[in-house]
Amino acid sequence: MPLHTFTATVLENKKLTDDVILLSFSAPKEFSFHAGQFITLRLEKETEFRLKSYSILSPPSQKGKIDLCIKIVDGGFASEVLKKAKKGDSFQIKGPLGHFVFEEDDKNKEIWLVGGGTGVAPLYSMLKEHLANVKNKKFVLIFSVKEKKDLFLHQEFEQLAKKHSNFTYIPTLTREKWNGATGRVQEHLPDNVENKTFYICGLKELVLETKEFLMKKGVILRNVKSERYS
């Protein structure tokens, strides 16, 4: 996919939870990417600027608009700029970037997607893009957050699971009891890891711990793909 640099306009800034926002940007019609890839945003504050990476939440088939979901970290450079971004503001975007992409010619018949917090973004893009066409595989999403109130896109994932019988959605809470799954993602991973592919995305601890768990179970390296946010 060709690398583009363009000025994008904010189309929407919507709160998904107390500390996660959905930011939508305009994108040129010719901007294309693979589900799972990310872009960088140039962020300016007074005389300083920084480039920050964000996974693309929307699927590649959505043209002309890029959606991102961003965790607002108190005092974070990007977080402080982005939480105030409003419709009409412009930002420089560069992308698409990254190799964390869904492999369509994968022979494995089970695809396990593991996302922590906003790490679910590239997995959402993959599901939206491929679930409808890849009918010969079983998909499982483990979405880990602290509390129920942190579960953004929850209804959308539930609806996807209702619509596609080959998709199982497992939201898990690490700091609250409820009538669903609880505890860390490892507790919901399969015992037998043979002929399964794992896509893991989130903060360093989640990615490293999940990979280590899978390695102990004997997973083959090429069946584990990951993207680290920290």
Ligand SMILES: Cc1cc2nc3c(=O)[nH]c(=O)nc-3n(C[C@H](O)[C@H](O)[C@H](O)COP(=O)(O)OP(=O)(O)OC[C@H]3O[C@@H](n4cnc5c(N)ncnc54)[C@H](O)[C@@H]3O)c2cc1C
């Ligand atoms: C390839 C890639 C893709 C990324 N995609 C996303 C994305 O889709 N959504 C997103 O919210 N972030 C994403 N990030 C993280 C993002 O680039 C920034 O690091 C994040 O927004 C914090 O930046 P900041 O300047 O506000 O805070 P900083 O001052 O840089 O960091 C403050 C603290 O925030 C922590 N932190 C960083 N990201 C997160 C997070 N997602 N959840 C909880 N704590 C975090 C860091 O560990 C650090 O301790 C991605 C990072 C990479 C490398």
